[in-house]
Amino acid sequence: MCGRYSLIAEIGQLALRFGFDAYDLEQPPRYNIAPTQPVLAVRGDGCRLASYMRWGLVPSATRETPSDPPLINARAETVTERPSFRSALLRRRCLIPADGFYEWQRDSGRRPVRITMASGEPFAFAGLWDMWRDPRGHIVESCTIITTEANELLQPIHDRMPVILPEDVEPLWLDNGIQDGAALVSLLAPYPSEAMTAYEVSTLVNSAANDGPELIMPAQQGRLM
DNA sequence: CCAGACGTTGTT
DNA sequence: GTCTGG
DNA sequence: CCAGACGTTGTT
């Protein structure tokens, strides 16, 4: 899973961290990024290009209207087999910058938890993107976040987690010279628990209409782990 | 060779 | 795009 | 991912 996340860092900081040019990009602090919204994605190979893409991949072969539910996640275990993802894996990979993501606990009344790096630093989800020409002829760029099995930190919360790439793997993921599916899939591992932290947050995050600093304040119970 | 088809994850 | 069917 | 909507005819 991974169906909601935050990106609070300033665009200048993100540009330095991920190596893109922030020229005409605006990125207000976002505490509650939801599916179907435009999200910041970085694609690259030599020069890295950042742009906004619809979260929910629309495969280029889509005919009339995007699928429902939207393809917001792609399972790492099957990404080489799915027609909608296979070509994107080989040729259209991206980084999706974030600084936290939310999961709803399978137990504990499905209350939301926010997961971040222990350092608090921004990180990147492994993503795929595609282009679709809509019925009116407009080009829609869209992306999806790859998921894998949960690490030890996430396991009590949920059995899946988004793939977060170690910083030194990011250049490989964006290198279009690599077109070996098995090699690429081998990069898609659960991120080490030791470097992450999780804490319960307010159910305000449940509604995608809410977006503000109060969403990342610890709930009554505070830190989980 | 050309024509035609081609949807995913995660929920319990 | 890429695979399958004819 | 979760939240929220989910209706029709005829009348003025």
Add this chain to the structure above:
DNA sequence: GTCTGG
């Protein structure tokens, strides 16, 4: 329940 919207 099921679909749409964010």
